[in-house]
Amino acid sequence: MANPKWKTPRSKTRSRRAANWKLSPVTSIECPQCHSAKLPHFVCPACGTYDGRAVVTPKEDHAGHSHG
Numbered sequence: 001m002a003n004p005k006w007k008t009p010r011s012k013t014r015s016r017r018a019a020n021w022k023l024s025p026v027t028s029i030e031c032p033q034c035h036s037a038k039l040p041h042f043v044c045p046a047c048g049t050y051d052g053r054a055v056v057t058p059k060e061d062h063a064g065h066s067h068g
């Protein structure tokens with residue numbers, strides 16, 4: 001018989017499959033502007049800058065009203 005005598009137990013199948021998914025650790029770097037933790041390649045949520053430029057306006061009550 002070329003066949004295995006026993007079928008693979010469920011626990012073995014599951015543990016084999018469970019070994020394939022990997023946990024991605026949450027990476028964070030320090031913002032060069034405000035030195036708070038932020039995600040790499042993301043605009044800093046604290047100061048709203050990326051690569052030394054102001055990209056978005058950080059959370060404020062009134063953002064840039066120059067009328068009147």
Ligand SMILES: [Zn+2]
Nearest residue numbers: 031034044047
């Ligand atoms: Zn920042």
